[in-house]
Amino acid sequence: MIAHWTRAAMITLGLGTTGAHADESFIVVQSTTSTQNSGLLDSILPWFEAETGIDVRVVAVGTGQAIRNATNGDGDVLLVHAKAAEDQFVAGGWGVQRHDVMYNDFVLVGPTEDPAGVAGGSDIVVALTTIADVEAPFASRGDDSGTHKAELNHWAATGVDLTGASGGWYRETGSGMGATLNVAAGMGAYVLTDRATWIAFANKAGMEVLVEGDARLFNQYGVILVNPEKHPGVRAESGQTFIDWLIGPDGQAAIANYKLEGQQLFFPNAQ
Template structure:
């Protein structure tokens, strides 16, 4: 074999190894992962960018803590107030909105609290508390849990009123919490995507949706290399550029289940 051919082959091999070494870590919410959208996006990201995105699937609170510790290169979560604090404290370089869906209230199809008749999300929770119908909370400091607690507060139902006899904290992700609600035939607040993807619905049904307060925005936050010089800021930027592209928009808006769109792209 000629020397030039050997050198070319070696360079090609090194190039392939370099391409395979392109990887980064991103913390994402369990609701995003449970929706199945990650299974759609990740192979396309790898094909388009040669970038393997390794997911750490946790609640929003834990995802933010991973970012604060510099254990991931970026996060994709859904709790705006917490995200803004993360950026303001210098842990994230910025916050970029990517897509949204909504929260919904799930419960027993017979609907003992009659939340189908509610005029607002807070009224629905008030009705559940009034009859002390079983309610499962994620109880895991996730974005969904944070939102649920803010709605209870707006409904005037404090922690003492949420008695353990009917208010159950699962301390788990969305899928596991939905399983608990199905087993107890209880009410639960879920993001719409996780509910549509959930396969163990039992006697549960989607009973209430549509309040603007149930809007659920997902945002991308690169971890700040000024805080953690080891993070792969260049790859985080590469991924962000892809996530806000027409390519990503087509995949996100095109992801449907049971005839319904699970997420709506709204990146600017």
């Protein structure tokens, strides 16, 4: 039986790892907001810390920013969800090796009134095309996060030119998922979100999941050790210990065990 732990994970901005003799008693994990907003890290990190004595300090930002931070050496481990960008990070020599960790899915959330009439659909491209056709309000994170990257890929598949729509029916918040969901709720807009953040989101009044189940909404998370050859101050030993735990039996069981409202938020799939 895995004990359920709760704690406020430390959100620490601007933490560098410079210095040839980095303190291995803690690591800095650059991660996406969904792992934090969903409560996953609050649940699993205390177990890892109790087992290893290694403190985990999390920087929770959009995936694009997390990758830039790691590229600058401001972190030891990268835990995000944009596989193409992660592969590019490794190919550029900034990361040692990428590992699958877990997955969930994206869902299209919108107002219960559903002015575009997309409720019950399972084709994200058809739904977005319909939203654009009627110019129903749509809230985008607009922050180069993993969710934003996924959203833009789906818009690209529609062939819709968003250039003239920006600032009109298409609104970019430049904010995290929770803040963008609040904006969407306030303006009665559609929004693409990861399911875990949606389940944990408290302000659901007047909003519901309208489109789900499209295979293209699959949402994979990966973990990478920042390359110590690029940044000698990387806490490589402790960082690798965390990665090995996360993709090993204990970490995978901890991920599977985490639930909210009786729902499993992430599904472990490390190979």
